[in-house]
Amino acid sequence: MKPTVVLVGRPNVGKSTLFNRLTKTRDALVADLPGLTRDRHYGHGRVGSRPYLVVDTGGFEPVVDEGIMFEMARQTLQAIDEADAVVFIVDGRVGITPQDKIIANRLRQSDRPVCVAVNKVEGMNENVVTADFHELGLGEPVAISAAHGEGVRHLINDVLAHFPEAEEEPEDKHPKFAVVGRPNVGKSTLVNAILGEERVIAFDAPGTTRDSIYIGFERNGHNYTIIDTAGVRRRSKVDDAIEKFSVIKTMKAIEDANVAVLVLDATQDVSDQDARVAGFVLETGRALVVAINKWEVATEEQRDRIKREIARKLAFLDFAKFHYISALQGKGVGDLFASIDQAYAAAMIKIPTPKLTRVLQLALERQQPPLSGRIRPKLRYAHQGGSNPPVVVVHGNALENVPASYWRYLEHTFMKLFKLQGTPLRVQFKKSENPFEAKAEKERAKRVHPGRRKQANAAKG
Template identity: 80%
Template sequence: MKPTIALVGRPNVGKSTLFNRLTKTRDALVADQPGLTRDRHYGHGKVGEKPYLVIDTGGFEPVIDEGIMFEMAKQTLQAIDEADAIVFIVDGRNGLTPQDKMIANRLRQGDRPVWVAVNKIEGMNSAIMTAEFHEFGLGDPVAISASHGEGVRHLINEILEGFPDQEPEEEPTHPKFAIVGRPNVGKSTLVNAILGEDRVIAFDQPGTTRDSVAIDFERNGSNYTVIDTAGVRRRGKVTDMIEKFSVIKTMQAIEDCNVVILVLDATQDVSDQDGKIAGFVLESGRALVVAINKWEAADLEQRETIKRDIARKLAFLDFAKFHNISALQGSGVGDLFGSINQAYDAAMIKIPTPKLTRALQLAMERQQPPLAGKIRPKMRYAHQGGSNPPVVIIHGNALEAVHASYWRYLEHFFIKTFKLQGTPLRVQFKKNDNPFEGKEAPQRGRRGPQAAKNALKRR
């Protein structure tokens, strides 16, 4: 399982900048203004073959006991409890502050390993900048510049050394699917309908399910594993001491499965939280089936509303199949398995290199990659680089100039060509190495002085 790293510290010390650096994204808002980040923010990162999960937190003010800063502090404490390792970020230019000392005292009371990252050291003497932070008694501080990247790789490598290498995952032999969604949309009721028994607690109260529960079962002679997960609330609503672990456990369940069933409530509008869950599923590369539950309880107006919401807010899930179901009555539940099997087969497909290369050539015949200045990218052949989700690696020249729109065109073309219903697909480009790069080009058609003299003598 991926190690989870929490970034904590006072406001405006560079936590979100480091988060973006570690995840290679711009997901966290960054500005020279304290208090910009409030809720916890999760992201993926990877160094070499070692993946990890990062939690960005708001500014930690341990002495405040009311208002928005108090709520931000509670979010930070929850992230500390969820994490496997903690990066305590301080501002090297401001020096050690009383708030830093209080945070250090709080971190020493826990059982998580802590790394002190002294940020904003660009252009400064690292030894001088980190000297006073030894006072924390949390080990040797690491000098970094989150905005410029200095020392960041050394920091993350040092953290990940304490965690064992992840063993390659075995190829699953049957579909393993997780049921996710907001609280009280009927996830546990759906699990019981799938299993044909009251296997998990289903109750008309949000937050009944506290943990992810994996259950093996057989249906029509085929084996499956279903994972019932806790509802993912909006992070600002997570306050219960046990429920605070639900978000990260749900995210881990998504990564551990092959197929995700996203459950929506037909009697409610599609919320921003539904979109965030769907976005995380897509980011994780998992195959997807969408179940619109409580269809029998929705009136005509509610049904039309959720159809419009799906078309507007979840348009990026066009690769998935949607089902109208009633988990309580059992209607439509059996139809989910056809889509689960189809999505699983698409996610685990093995495509021969000749077929992929022919498909690539056909895609280029129909639409050439656009010019980048005077250069047109040249794509020579393609092969599969992985499954769950399928990854297509394309080799050629000048591929760094491929426009994002053409990138998306190729992804959709491969999905349509190989009928990959229910799964996203990733396209990666690999530039061919130039064997003559860095070498002096041979001189052709030109003669040195001695060669010219010899030619004159022969005449």
């Protein structure tokens, strides 16, 4: 097993910067603002041949007893309980603070090994800047600069020195699904209901989740990765720099996922923004499951209205399964997995070329492509060109004359006959080379006047 290293410290000491440095990614949001990270954020790191897990946490405020900072502190304490080792990050430019001492006392109460990392020491005398932090009583402080990478390798080598080398784990291909939607529709509550624990902060205020949180888990013997994402509002209402980054991270999470679970609020109308998020999922070609949340508190009038709204505004999602759930009470949440598994299997399906060609011929027997002037496109055979989403490449002649309506007819035919529930499918056309035209071109070249052929050869030389 890989050792788990948890990064802990008060707000704005550079935990997310160090997380990105250790994982060699930009997965954690970084800005010069305190309290940016709120949930636990997991990533994979490696030093030499030694892999490990690293966990970014929110700013630790152990003395608060309510509000969002209390929820962040509770998330940090849960991360410490899961840790094999803790890196306590302090700010070398600010020096030791009363809050650092409180955090150090709390860490001493745990039985986890702790390493103190004195950050932001670039251009400073390391011996002088680390001297004060011996007062924390947590061993020899290590001077680092997370932003510039100075001392980071020395730090992680010290942390991992007491752990045996972990064996390389084989790659596990499993469904990765992103929970997406507008702010405050219950995405984080749904994530917690799926995991069976308060894994991410669910707070009754829009915009609580800022980053995309990747969480691996097992259910009924199968592995999954769930991604909790920030709510996506209309672009005109996104005026905060942090929220703009959050929206970008959500879009990247959708592209990174195999399946998107779109969460709607049963007590509200289906908005244009709901349709835009669904449209982006469709544009990226991701499989989709729709969860209509807060069904337990919706009135009969609201239930009837949202069903009409779905039929009117989300008719283009006819390939997806719809579920009416209560994330708060856990009702209907388990049923989502059958649809997620089905959508994932459909998105990753491998279809042999003979089967695709037979279905293409069947579609042609039922309905030929319409004439374009005096020319009718000829569709000859098909093969699979990709997965997630499935791509069917159709070869033939005069394919530029195939109208959009026939394009959609082929897509629906392939989806229906191969029972591809939950995923979009794309049909691409590729013009076939005519071997007789190539042969005729060679014959014409042979009949070129010898003098001209000599001039052509001289020009090539």
